[in-house]
Amino acid sequence: MLDFTLTPEQQAIKDQAHDFAINVMRPVARHYDDTGEWATPVYQKAWDLGYLQALVPKFCGGPGKTQVEEALVCEELAWGCGGLYTSIMANGLAITPILIAGSDDQKKKWLGKLVEAPVFAAFSLSEPNAGSDAGAMTCRAERKGDKYIINGTKCYCTNGGYADFYTLFASTDPTKGARGTSCIVVPRDTPGLKVGKALDKMGQRASNQVEVHYENAEVPVENVLGKEGMGFIIAMKTLDQTRAAVAAGGVGVARAAYEIALDYAKNRIQFGQPIFSNQGISFMLADMAKKIEASRLLTWQAAWMTDNNIKNSKQSAIAKTFATDTAMEVSTDAVQILGGNGYSRDYLVEKCMRDAKLLQIYEGTNQIQRLVIAKEIQQGN
Numbered sequence: 001m002l003d004f005t006l007t008p009e010q011q012a013i014k015d016q017a018h019d020f021a022i023n024v025m026r027p028v029a030r031h032y033d034d035t036g037e038w039a040t041p042v043y044q045k046a047w048d049l050g051y052l053q054a055l056v057p058k059f060c061g062g063p064g065k066t067q068v069e070e071a072l073v074c075e076e077l078a079w080g081c082g083g084l085y086t087s088i089m090a091n092g093l094a095i096t097p098i099l100i101a102g103s104d105d106q107k108k109k110w111l112g113k114l115v116e117a118p119v120f121a122a123f124s125l126s127e128p129n130a131g132s133d134a135g136a137m138t139c140r141a142e143r144k145g146d147k148y149i150i151n152g153t154k155c156y157c158t159n160g161g162y163a164d165f166y167t168l169f170a171s172t173d174p175t176k177g178a179r180g181t182s183c184i185v186v187p188r189d190t191p192g193l194k195v196g197k198a199l200d201k202m203g204q205r206a207s208n209q210v211e212v213h214y215e216n217a218e219v220p221v222e223n224v225l226g227k228e229g230m231g232f233i234i235a236m237k238t239l240d241q242t243r244a245a246v247a248a249g250g251v252g253v254a255r256a257a258y259e260i261a262l263d264y265a266k267n268r269i270q271f272g273q274p275i276f277s278n279q280g281i282s283f284m285l286a287d288m289a290k291k292i293e294a295s296r297l298l299t300w301q302a303a304w305m306t307d308n309n310i311k312n313s314k315q316s317a318i319a320k321t322f323a324t325d326t327a328m329e330v331s332t333d334a335v336q337i338l339g340g341n342g343y344s345r346d347y348l349v350e351k352c353m354r355d356a357k358l359l360q361i362y363e364g365t366n367q368i369q370r371l372v373i374a375k376e377i378q379q380g381n
């Protein structure tokens with residue numbers, strides 16, 4: 001049975017997130033984009049509304065939101081500000097390995113922290129020489145008795161400068177390649193863990209991506225999620241689940257740029273008529289609307305599949321690619337429709353364009369998504 005109507009509960013979730021985006025995010029979005037400061041007051045309110053801990057299950061005291069609900073919220077938050085959205089959404093990414101592979105005790109211990117206070121966690125997979133080729137990681141977690149000794153460097157670690165703990169992927173058996181990696185929860189206060197420099201970025205400047213260095217950092221073996229050697233599979237399963245939230249971010253950023261461009265095209269008079277009267281402009285807006293609607297449906301499909309325990313590697317990669325390419329295309333066209341005004345910082349569309357770019361890169365570049373889609377269709381999926 002297909003039904004594209006939101007239930008009253010889903011509509012209320014979307015409306016609340018939109019209010020938050022309009023009243024809390026939009027008024028400060030430019031400030032945090034300019035300064036790159038950490039937006040503590042915004043995150044406090046996001047936590048009050050349950051957004052930082054949205055995916056924490058009810059048995060751990062959290063709201064236990066579904067991926068469809070998370071997608072509804074993420075679209076609105078990204079509409080509010082692409083950078084602030086990323087900080088909030090990335091908590092879901094960071095805790096998904098625990099949701100997938102953690103024991104009930106591990107879930108209660110680590111996810112419970114997000115319920116007690118506005119706590120951040122950080123997903124820690126990429127390395128300076130292992131980005132798209134995630135299986136080539138060299139960060140090493142060597143087992144010695146009942147401890148792992150961790151050495152190596154991680155990068156592009158979103159929220160890493162403010163995280164209470166990290167879901168770290170490291171090699172526990174370098175002879176086995178990707179099958180020798182494990183996922184280990186590492187608390188921030190572990191001696192030997194040092195947060196490095198933050199990335200100075202083109203867009204999404206309110207979000208925080210850092211290097212994290214490990215020098216003989218010791219954690220108990222009980223912090224491993226699932227079994228040793230399951231790390232790569234946990235990472236891949238995590239990304240299958242979380243790419244819908246990135247796709248939703250693409251829909252939100254695209255919609256923000258489209259709404260401004262539509263309003264502008266209806267009101268900007270040139271040659272005695274609104275510029276919308278020119279098919280050169282109205283067809284651009286029609287294409288924007290078309291791609292945004294398609295992106296949203298793909299996003300909902302990918303999220304719904306996760307909620308229903310259906311393998312969605314192909315659909316989540318398609319949604320992520322389509323929606324974030326849409327965000328880039330729509331925001332670029334919005335700048336074009338606004339002309340010189342679009343290129344100026346007086347309008348939000350230039351920020352949307354900068355924010356959109358990162359969506360095409362993180363949680364797997366859109367080239368890697370095409371690789372995933374190609375592998376899936378080759379296998380007949």
Ligand code: COS
Nearest residue numbers: 125131132133134135178233236237240313362363364368
């Ligand atoms: N679910 C479950 N298992 C999966 C899986 C998935 N979605 N994708 C791959 N696997 C399994 C494979 O079945 C294989 O298992 P076996 O060893 O039993 O055969 C194993 O994982 C290795 O898979 P594969 O051979 O496809 O790995 P590759 O090294 O070729 O890499 C890509 C695959 C490129 C898809 C992977 O490296 C990737 O996703 N890279 C991008 C990483 C990324 O998104 N980084 C951003 C981090 S967040 S900012």
